[in-house]
Amino acid sequence: MxxxxxxxxxxxxxxxxxxxxxxxxxxxxxxxxxxxxxxxxxxxxxxxxxxxxxxxxxxxxxxxxxxxxxxxxxxxxxxxxxPALGRRETVTALEAGDAHLVALTSAGRVFTALTGLAPVTSTEGQLGVPVLLDGSSTAEPNEFYLVHSLAAVDAVQVAAGAHHTLVRSADGAVWSFGENSHGQLGFDYTDATAFVPVPTEVPFDLKYRRRVHAAVDYIAAGANQSFFRVARSDVPAKDLWVSGDGLFGQHGTGRFAHVLGRPSVVRAITDLSEYSEADRALVPIPLRYLSIGPTHVAAAFDNAPDPDHTPAGGHSGRIVSVWGGNESYQLGTGKRNNVAVPVAPLDLAADRSANSRLVLPTVRTRAGVLESTVVAGHLATAVYCRPT
Known part of the structure; x- marks a missing residue:
């Protein structure tokens, strides 16, 4: 189905x-x-x-x-x-944290809302608006607020962690707001930055040489982690940066760290490459998307299809990497230990003696093109077919 x-x-x-x-x-x-x-x-x-x-x-x-x-x-x-939409304006993306929603519209505007069925008495600043910051009042859930401080920003992507929010603009800038207890907003945790209720730009341009233009072209968030993919003007490869909680190894950097305020590069993803027959050289394998659970991460890539096993109008199989917590075998490695670097889950539908890795094929059916998609959930991982 x-x-x-x-x-x-x-x-x-x-x-x-x-x-x-x-x-x-x-x-x-x-x-x-x-x-x-x-x-x-x-x-x-x-x-x-x-x-x-x-x-x-x-x-x-x-x-x-x-x-x-x-x-x-x-x-x-x-x-x-x-939300209060304009004429012909629509909601194009919806993300959720533990107690809030983030909506992106076709006009590049960002709205946030509290969730649940009962009045809310406090927030961690993840709405990006001055609501319930002093604990002296209550607010109704399921009402959208326009993030006015981002009115001049042409937003093209939003992401939500448990109690924080990320917004990416068309020119490659990123704003973060909400809880910063693990450095998930992309800067160090201090008494002054424990909760940041106002959208604040994450300064990725400071992490590269002056002549290198760096622009974030993808963001992802979940629980207390944030990921930022940065396109550079000096090399074809794109850097994947991470900040926040990595106690279970979900940074993917090889370390187990409870707090990471200054984003660190996930080298295993950034340096991933394959040989191109057309270019006769190694070329980067682009990251397609991330799916983030409370303690683990799954990633899918846009690797080149196998020309001998690719169906018409489809893809032979995009490779998958997973890392982080594995307390419930959610990494699919056949083992139960946490893993702090990206590894390949096993394909249990294949011949186990061959130690086959899981891939995500795309196939054309009578109903249309279906893309296999990986999802990291609460102590579980799943793959389903999604119409493209």
């Missing part, structure tokens, strides 16, 4: 079917349920996230977000809400 989206929460799983319906399962949804159940039908949903004990689903039209309880026993009915 093809899925538009898949989320593996701590006690609840959520998927969006190819028809745009939301299905849920797990002990946190209904311990007695024997199979996934449809919980939101006929709304043509494209994206789902879990936050604040609720499931949030973005309509494919980008005109609204649906919210429904994660637990089946909660009688609260599903309802929708939306």
């Amino acid at each position: 093809a899925l538009r989206d898949l989320v593996l929460g701590e006690t609840v799983g959520v998927a969006v079917t190819a028809r745009g319906d939301v299905v849920q399962w797990g002990d946190g949804y209904d311990a007695a349920a024997r199979q996934p159940e449809v919980t939101l039908a006929g709304k043509n949903v494209s994206r789902a996230v879990i936050s604040g004990g609720c499931v949030y689903a973005l309509a494919a039209k980008g005109d609204r977000v649906w919210v429904l309880p994660a637990a089946k026993a909660d009688p609260t009915p599903a309802r929708s809400f939306a």
Whole structure:
């Protein structure tokens, strides 16, 4: 079955079917349920996230977000809400932390919202607006706030960790705000920077020589980590930087560190290369995307397809790397030890004696092109087929 989206929460799983319906399962949804159940039908949903004990689903039209309880026993009915959108403006991306949403619109504007079903009394500054910073009041969840301090920024990507937010602009700059207890905002933790409620630019230009133009072209966040991919003007390879919590090895740098404020390069990803027959030389293998769970990370790459095993209109298989916590065997290595450098998960569907590594093929079917996609969830990793 093809899925538009898949989320593996701590006690609840959520998927969006190819028809745009939301299905849920797990002990946190209904311990007695024997199979996934449809919980939101006929709304043509494209994206789902879990936050604040609720499931949030973005309509494919980008005109609204649906919210429904994660637990089946909660009688609260599903309802929708939306940012104050302009004419022909739509929500193009929706990300979630433990207690907040971040929405990006087609006009390059950024909105944030508190999540849950009850009034909220405090935040860590992850909204980027002056709401609930002094603990003297309450605010209702499921209401979007425009991040006014980013009004002059043409935002093209957003990311959310547990209690922090990242925003990337079209010119390659990054702003971060929220909790910085592990250095996840991209700068050192101090008493003054423990919580940063105002979007603050992460100075990546200071990490390169003056004549080197550096621009961030991809960001990712999860739990208390942040990743930044930087394109450089002097070399074709792109650097992947990481900051935040790495106690389980989720930095991918070979070290186990609880706090990392100044971003460090993940060399194993930056230096990944393959031989190109056309160029007759080693060329970088670009990172396609990251999926970040509470303690581990999964990465997919845009390696060149195998010409002898590539279906028409598809891809023979994108390589996958994983690293970080492995307490529940979520790395798929066949072992249970935590790993502080990127490694390849095993393909258990292949001949185990061959020690085959997992790859993500893309195939053309009667229903269209389906891309295998890897997801890092709560102590678990999954692969599903997503329409492109």
